Amino acid sequence: LNMEKEKCEFTKRMEEHGCNSVLQVIDDTFYAIGGKWKVQIIIALFKQSWRFNELQRTLGKISARVLSNELKNLELNGFINRNVDASTTPVMVKYELTNYSEALSPLLIEMLNWGLMHRDKIKGK
Amino acid sequence: LNMEKEKCEFTKRMEEHGCNSVLQVIDDTFYAIGGKWKVQIIIALFKQSWRFNELQRTLGKISARVLSNELKNLELNGFINRNVDASTTPVMVKYELTNYSEALSPLLIEMLNWGLMHRDKIKGK
DNA sequence: CAGTATCCCAACTGATACTG
DNA sequence: CAGTATCAGTTGGGATACTG
Numbered sequence: 001l002n003m004e005k006e007k008c009e010f011t012k013r014m015e016e017h018g019c020n021s022v023l024q025v026i027d028d029t030f031y032a033i034g035g036k037w038k039v040q041i042i043i044a045l046f047k048q049s050w051r052f053n054e055l056q057r058t059l060g061k062i063s064a065r066v067l068s069n070e071l072k073n074l075e076l077n078g079f080i081n082r083n084v085d086a087s088t089t090p091v092m093v094k095y096e097l098t099n100y101s102e103a104l105s106p107l108l109i110e111m112l113n114w115g116l117m118h119r120d121k122i123k124g125k
Numbered sequence: 126l127n128m129e130k131e132k133c134e135f136t137k138r139m140e141e142h143g144c145n146s147v148l149q150v151i152d153d154t155f156y157a158i159g160g161k162w163k164v165q166i167i168i169a170l171f172k173q174s175w176r177f178n179e180l181q182r183t184l185g186k187i188s189a190r191v192l193s194n195e196l197k198n199l200e201l202n203g204f205i206n207r208n209v210d211a212s213t214t215p216v217m218v219k220y221e222l223t224n225y226s227e228a229l230s231p232l233l234i235e236m237l238n239w240g241l242m243h244r245d246k247i248k249g250k
Numbered sequence: 251c252a253g254t255a256t257c258c259c260a261a262c263t264g265a266t267a268c269t270g
Numbered sequence: 271c272a273g274t275a276t277c278a279g280t281t282g283g284g285a286t287a288c289t290g
Contacts (some may be wrong), residue, residue, distance in 0.1 A: 006247055008227045008273085009230050009231070009234060010171065010227075010229070010233045010234055010237075011171055011230075012215070013234060013237060014168070014171060017237075019168065019169075019172060021215060022168065022237055023165060023168055024239035025162075025236075025237055025241055026168075026233065026240060026246065027164075027165075028240045028243070028244065029236045029237075029243070030159065032240075032243065034159060034282080035154065036262090036263090039148075039151055039152075042289090043139070043144065043147065043148055043151075044144075046135065046136055047171060051261075051271080052271075052272050052273070053273095055273065056195055059265085060175070062263095063220075063264050063265070063266095064272080064273060064274080065264085065274075065275085066262085066263065066264080067271090068273060068274075072240075078246070087272095088271095089230040090270085090271045090272075092272095093271080093272060093273090095276085100246075102183060104137075104239065105133045105134050105135035105136075106235050107142065107238075107239045108151065108236075109135055109137045109138060109235075110156075110231050110232040110235040110271080111150075111151045111154045111155075112135075112142075112150055112151055113232075114154055114228065114231070114232045115150035115153045115214055116150055117204075118154070119150065119153065121203070123136045128271055141261075158274070160282090176253050177254085178252070178253095178255070184256080185257060186284080187283090187284090188286090189252080189253060190254075190255085190256095190283085190285095191284080192253090193252085193253060211285070213251095215252075215290085216251080216252080217251080217252095218251080218253090227258050229271080230284085251277100252289100252290095253290095254287100254288080254289075254290105255287085255289095256286085256287085256288095257285090257286085257287105258283100258285085258286105259282105259283090259284085259285105260281100260283090260284100261271075261280105261281085261282085262279105262281080262282095262288105263278100263279080263280075263281095264277105264278090264280095264285085264289100265275080265277090265278085265281105266276085266277090266278105267274105267275105267277105268273105268275075269272100269273085269274075269275095269278085269288080270273095270274105
C-alpha cells in the first residue's frame, strides 16, 4: 500500500536544483527563444539558409525593423551566422543556422510532442 | 566520404509533419505555457497547492487581476483545478495541479536542460 | 479571503518612408 | 538588396481601489 504519489521527473529535478533556480533557468530559455518570431525564424533556417528579403517574404507579415532586431538577437545568442558575400554588388547577406542551434533540437521536439498531444486531447473531448 | 551533414532529429520530424504544421503546433505550445507568469504558477503548484492570496504572495509582484486571469486560463487548458471548500466562511479556494499537467514534465526538463547548457556556454566564453 | 473594476503606462508591433 | 528611422496603434501588465 503505497501512500505516496510517485514523483514525476521534473519534481526530482526541482529538488536537485532548487525551485527558484529552476524557475530562473526556464525563464532564460523562454527569453532566448520566446516571442512571436524567434522560433519561426529558427525553423525557417532549419530548412535552408535565406537572404534578408527572402526571409521576410517567407515569414509573411514581419516588418523589416522587427526582422532586423530578431536576427541581431539570434546572432548574439549564437543561433545564427550572418554571412556577407562582398563580391557582389550590392552585397549579398545570407543567414544560416550555427551548429550550436542544433542543441535546440530536443527542446523543439518536446514542444512539438506536447503540442501534438494537447491538440489530440482538445479534439478528443 | 560522407558529403551530407547528418540531419538532427528535429529536421526529421519537420520532414515527417511538414514545416508549417510543426510551426503551428509549437506556436500552440508557446501560447499554452508562454507569457510572464504561467510557468511560474505551474512550478509553484508542482511544489504544493496554494490558496489565491498565498499564491500571490509566493509569486511576488503579480497583481490580483493578472493572477486571476492566468489561473482561469490554466484551468481552461486543464493544467489546474480550482478547489472550493464551501464549509468555511469565507469560502476557501485551493488551486492544485491536475494529473494532466504532469505531461509537461518532459518539456520543462528540456527547457531546464537547454537553459543550463546555454548558461554554461555564455559563462564559458 | 478571493477576487473584479478602473485607470495608466511601457513595451512591443506594424506601416511607411527613406538610405547606401 | 539590406537594412534604418520615425511614428502611430495595440496590448499586456502594474497599481490602486473596491466588493461579496
